[in-house]
């Protein structure tokens with residue numbers, strides 16, 4: 686299975702998104718679900734996406750499985766997740782290079798601005814030649830950069846195939862971004878060195894330690910309190926803000942602390958717990 690998603694740079698004030706990769710600045714990517722649901726339902730939009738003016742630079746990612754829906758609504762493409770395979774989204778699309786090319790082409794034709802980025806995020810095939818072929822087709826169709834999660838669609842916790850990412854990078858003229866098991870700045874440096882990629886994307890590493898790209902090895906307490914302040918200020922739903930805090934405390938709290946913290950059910954209980962366990966900053 687393969688996925689196709691779209692990523693929309695929401696705000697141009699940060700300049701070209703590729704410049705940000707090249708300048709080594711972090712770019713926030715919001716993963717969203719199915720584009721058609723998102724367009725149809727205000728409830729889906731409200732529950733799956735909120736942002737504010739300080740949440741920049743920002744890319745928004747959608748999943749789509751046909752060119753028309755994608756081209757009519759968005760501007761940048763991604764295909765790399767495993768969750769939506771049975772619906773024909775996501776990782777199943779790596780086996781449909783012509784469809785992906787069609788989707789990229791439709792989106793490209795829809796947008797006059799040549800600086801507008803269109804990207805895809807993929808997993809790899811067992812036969813790396815197929816992935817290289819896919820990537821070269823999508824480059825020819827006009828994608829701006831390609832993010833590669835270096836696992837096949839079937840792989841979950843197996844080691845990431847950085848050698849495959851290097852092969853893909855070497856076969857392209859456009860920038861390539863490496864993804865998979867990047868948990869520290871040492872990982873960032875090692876993987877850039879190993880693969881020659883132009884940037885990295887991290888998911889779980891940043892959930893656990895949102896300050897990773899700022900050079901912190903563990904989540905600083907300041908980061909935890911900053912997130913509490915942001916969540917309160919912007920009215921983030923408790924389940925969402927709590928979930929992020931559970932990730933953030935994963936490596937810096939003891940098991941008994943996590944047992945209590947993970948069962949808290951209100952913002953005030955969270956704040957009391959953080960004060961009594963860790964102090965203010």
Ligand SMILES: Cc1cc2nc3c(=O)[nH]c(=O)nc-3n(C[C@H](O)[C@H](O)[C@H](O)COP(=O)(O)O)c2cc1C
Nearest residue numbers: 716717765766834864865866867886887888889890
């Ligand atoms: C909570 C969570 C949600 C994710 N949602 C998406 C998604 O919507 N689209 C996508 O392409 N990948 C998604 N992924 C996969 C990540 O982008 C990434 O490819 C994968 O987790 C491997 O990278 P990592 O080792 O840095 O986590 C998600 C991962 C996590 C942990």
